[in-house]
Amino acid sequence: xxxxxxxxxxxxxxxxxxxxxxxxxxxxxxxxxxxxxxxxxxxxxxxxxxxxxxxxxxxxxxxxxxxxxxxxxxxxxxxxxxxxxxxxxxxxxxxxxxxxxxxxxxxxxxxxxxxxxxxxxxxxxxxxxxxxxxxxxxxxxxxxxxxxxxxxxxxxxxxxxxxxxxxxxxxxxxxxxxxxxxxxxxxxxxxxxxxxxxxxxxxxxxxxxxxxxxxxxxxxxxxxxxxxxxxxxxxxxxxxxxxxxxxxxxxxxxxxxxxxxxxxxxxxxxxxxxxxxxxxxxxxxxxxxxxxxxxxxxxxxxxxxxxxxxxxxxxxxxxxxxxxxxxxxxxxxxxxxxxxxxxxxxxxxxxxxxxxxxxxxxxxxxxxxxxxxxxxxxxxxxxxxxxxxxxxxxxxxxxxxxxxxxxxxxxxxxxxxxxxxxxxxxxxxxxxxxxxxxxxxxxxxxxxxxxxxxxxxxxxxxxxxxxxxxxxxxxxxxxxxxxxxxxxxxxxxxxxxxxxxxxxxxxxxxxxxxxxxx
Amino acid sequence: xxxxxxxxxxxxxxxxxxxxxxxxxxxxxxxxxxxxxxxxxxxxxxxxxxxxxxxxxxxxxxxxxxxxxxxxxxxxxxxxxxxxxxxxxxxxxxxxxxxxxxxxxxxxxxxxxxxxxxxxxxxxxxxxxxxxxxxxxxxxxxxxxxxxxxxxxxxxxxxxxxxxxxxxxxxxxxxxxxxxxxxxxxxxxxxxxxxxxxxxxxxxxxxxxxxxxxxxxxxxxxxxxxxxxxxxxxxxxxxxxxxxxxxxxxxxxxxxxxxxxxxxxxxxxxxxxxxxxxxxxxxxxxxxxxxxxxxxxxxxx
Numbered sequence: 001x002x003x004x005x006x007x008x009x010x011x012x013x014x015x016x017x018x019x020x021x022x023x024x025x026x027x028x029x030x031x032x033x034x035x036x037x038x039x040x041x042x043x044x045x046x047x048x049x050x051x052x053x054x055x056x057x058x059x060x061x062x063x064x065x066x067x068x069x070x071x072x073x074x075x076x077x078x079x080x081x082x083x084x085x086x087x088x089x090x091x092x093x094x095x096x097x098x099x100x101x102x103x104x105x106x107x108x109x110x111x112x113x114x115x116x117x118x119x120x121x122x123x124x125x126x127x128x129x130x131x132x133x134x135x136x137x138x139x140x141x142x143x144x145x146x147x148x149x150x151x152x153x154x155x156x157x158x159x160x161x162x163x164x165x166x167x168x169x170x171x172x173x174x175x176x177x178x179x180x181x182x183x184x185x186x187x188x189x190x191x192x193x194x195x196x197x198x199x200x201x202x203x204x205x206x207x208x209x210x211x212x213x214x215x216x217x218x219x220x221x222x223x224x225x226x227x228x229x230x231x232x233x234x235x236x237x238x239x240x241x242x243x244x245x246x247x248x249x250x251x252x253x254x255x256x257x258x259x260x261x262x263x264x265x266x267x268x269x270x271x272x273x274x275x276x277x278x279x280x281x282x283x284x285x286x287x288x289x290x291x292x293x294x295x296x297x298x299x300x301x302x303x304x305x306x307x308x309x310x311x312x313x314x315x316x317x318x319x320x321x322x323x324x325x326x327x328x329x330x331x332x333x334x335x336x337x338x339x340x341x342x343x344x345x346x347x348x349x350x351x352x353x354x355x356x357x358x359x360x361x362x363x364x365x366x367x368x369x370x371x372x373x374x375x376x377x378x379x380x381x382x383x384x385x386x387x388x389x390x391x392x393x394x395x396x397x398x399x400x401x402x403x404x405x406x407x408x409x410x411x412x413x414x415x416x417x418x419x420x421x422x423x424x425x426x427x428x429x430x431x432x433x434x435x436x437x438x439x440x441x442x443x444x445x446x447x448x449x450x451x452x453x454x455x456x457x458x459x460x461x462x463x464x465x466x467x468x469x470x471x472x473x474x475x476x477x478x479x480x481x482x483x484x485x486x487x488x489x490x491x492x493x494x495x496x497x498x499x500x501x502x503x504x505x506x507x508x509x510x511x512x513x514x515x516x517x518x
Numbered sequence: 519x520x521x522x523x524x525x526x527x528x529x530x531x532x533x534x535x536x537x538x539x540x541x542x543x544x545x546x547x548x549x550x551x552x553x554x555x556x557x558x559x560x561x562x563x564x565x566x567x568x569x570x571x572x573x574x575x576x577x578x579x580x581x582x583x584x585x586x587x588x589x590x591x592x593x594x595x596x597x598x599x600x601x602x603x604x605x606x607x608x609x610x611x612x613x614x615x616x617x618x619x620x621x622x623x624x625x626x627x628x629x630x631x632x633x634x635x636x637x638x639x640x641x642x643x644x645x646x647x648x649x650x651x652x653x654x655x656x657x658x659x660x661x662x663x664x665x666x667x668x669x670x671x672x673x674x675x676x677x678x679x680x681x682x683x684x685x686x687x688x689x690x691x692x693x694x695x696x697x698x699x700x701x702x703x704x705x706x707x708x709x710x711x712x713x714x715x716x717x718x719x720x721x722x723x724x725x726x727x728x729x730x731x732x733x734x735x736x737x738x739x740x741x742x743x744x745x746x747x748x749x750x751x752x753x754x755x756x757x758x759x760x761x762x763x764x765x766x767x768x769x770x771x772x773x774x775x776x777x778x779x780x781x782x783x784x785x786x787x788x789x790x791x792x793x794x795x796x797x798x799x800x801x802x803x804x805x806x807x808x809x810x811x812x813x814x815x816x817x818x819x
Contacts, residue, residue: 244781261589261779262778264782265781316586316588316604316605383583383604396763
């Protein structure tokens with residue numbers, strides 16, 4: 001028995017000790033001091049991420065986590081403005097459209113890779129060819145398959161030839177393409193290059209410990225001038241509450257995707273703030289017409305739109321953090337057209353269901369949702385279930401792990417409804433063709449007449465015609481009640497108060513543009 | 519040949535000796551003398567009571583979401599334990615969760631126990647190649663961590679109440695098979711069995727009349743301990759999102775949904791967590807007492 005007491009005392013003691021060390025490290029004041037030793041300016045930052053980058057080689061993985069990290073190592077040819085989403089030249093200085101199938105880009109001179117070699121037209125060609133080469137299994141391949149050839153015209157000029165009219169090429173270049181060094185990749189091989197990346201970006205690679213961290217340091221010869229923050233570490237903390245406590249204790253300086261119910265907690269901390277922006281990512285409730293269920297009937301889909309009160313969801317579940325969406329596209333999209341929203345009207349929903357031959361009281365639907373992928377996703381699903389319950393419909397919510405959820409959507413295994421997000425999206429085409437055609441399962445809606453119209457519009461070159469085409473499609477999609485549009489996601493970052501950081505609409509996190517105030 | 523055949527196998531198992539009435543009285547007096555046993559007993563009674571009559575006790579509909587009343591702290595607006603992130607009453611959800619826990623624990627023990635016992639008896643009594651094969655299967659399965667196995671099975675057959683019971687049972691029958699087999703092995707060498715064999719009692723009759731009754735004690739002890747294991751396993755699996763699906767309440771998924779609010783609304787995660795702890799403790803207390811009382815031979819194991 002004595003031994004037992006001794007052990008218990010020891011256990012308690014060790015907890016106390018552990019709490020002490022946590023406490024001292026947890027004092028954010030001292031953490032900041034440690035960074036700014038002897039009053040010198042802070043020159044490093046630790047950014048928390050929910051998962052590791054899949055690979056460090058560019059142009060391969062479409063996941064935002066990977067992209068957000070490697071964008072500090074590689075530069076794009078063209079970037080987007082963080083507020084408006086407009087194109088900004090980076091490594092490409094100018095671009096022009098010669099004819100429907102030909103594009104010409106003029107590149108920046110005097111840019112060097114981290115290993116000292118020069119950036120030139122060969123590097124641009126290599127990076128595009130890398131996506132197209134089946135051997136590299138790039139996830140971007142399908143979006144680029146209309147590229148026929150990339151020609152090097154001179155050291156700083158490339159010509160891109162497409163196999164069919166590809167009006168959204170510049171969008172693809174801006175959103176996907178990052179520039180790699182052909183000499184380096186050919187030298188060491190893609191295997192090695194995906195572990196030790198070399199780019200022209202503001203930061204060069206230091207160390208990568210799988211599932212732990214990625215460390216970068218400022219590239220002093222960066223063409224736009226060296227970064228203010230010299231050392232960057234991306235640290236992987238999968239669990240939200242652990243990430244939050246790491247932030248509160250000063251272990252990490254910022255992280256993305258703060259759940260709405262924790263906003264107050266962070267704002268009340270004197271060393272922290274919340275940075276928020278309406279993202280170019282939308283969340284929606286898809287109504288699957290791919291399976292033989294009630295959702296095949298347009299009246300049922302319209303009833304869903306009338307029965308779900310999006311304003312209430314936004315207010316109650318998301319605490320107002322989100323911007324209501326009424327049609328297929330968000331306002332940030334270049335081809336956006338104002339469409340009429342479905343009013344919340346449960347009585348009308350019931351009527352429509354009866355017209356379609358369904359008795360709401362005996363209807364049973366399934367709703368699949370991921371958990372933790374989008375803001376409050378599984379809570380939103382349960383709230384939608386509760387709203388549909390009000391008109392008598394029983395909804396079985398199925399919560400899936402993210403990978404399994406995506407797999408289910410792609411394999412078209414979802415019965416009635418599911419929650420999914422899409423973005424960052426800036427142009428009408430990528431959203432509409434991926435979401436509302438037979439080939440794109442992400443909203444599991446398609447309608448033959450509309451599908452034809454979509455493909456015709458995709459190939460239109462005249463900007464006005466194109467705009468009108470997509471506007472008509474948007475109106476038709478709303479009439480068809482293709483889905484229940486929810487909202488433009490609100491991106492929320494927990495940030496140290498003295499960090500100068502502006503959230504971007506396209507989810508990019510660039511330490512190069514950040515600085516410490518003091 | 520004059521061999522004394524003890525009709526009752528009482529000489530080896532004192533537990534079965536007393537008649538029904540006196541046995542219950544004996545158990546009761548033993549229970550009164552053990553504070554852990556009594557605590558466990560009360561907790562189990564409470565749990566059973568809640569799972570049977572909970573729907574009439576619960577102050578609110580456990581599924582009803584009142585968005586305007588979300589995240590209310592305990593003791594506000596008639597919500598004794600507060601409300602969750604969708605404005606559902608936590609107490610009512612916990613009571614409904616108790617029912618699910620009990621159903622899962624009991625059903626799994628019934629299925630796993632029945633199957634495991636049959637395998638154990640066949641294996642232990644008939645021996646031979648069948649025993650070798652069955653026990654190797656048991657060995658292989660025992661080499662996998664229980665919870666991992668349950669998760670894998672769940673990932674294959676899908677989630678939901680029925681599937682979680684099935685997967686727990688598939689993961690759990692081996693313990694029963696193992697314990698029952700070793701009991702049968704010991705029993706079949708006892709004099710009263712050898713004697714029955716020698717006097718020509720049919721094997722089946724030996725099995726049902728002499729072996730099976732003597733297995734009740736270890737099976738009851740094991741079952742009571744396993745129920746706790748299954749309830750906790752269900753909570754773990756639901757916590758990981760493979761078990762009972764929301765909005766249906768289960769302690770595990772309440773815990774999992776509540777964990778993101780640990781800094782802002784502690785009551786979401788605290789109450790289901792405490793409920794799981796108390797239940798596991800209670801069932802273990804009771805199981806320990808039962809073991810000590812019914813089977814003195816196992817004491818100290």
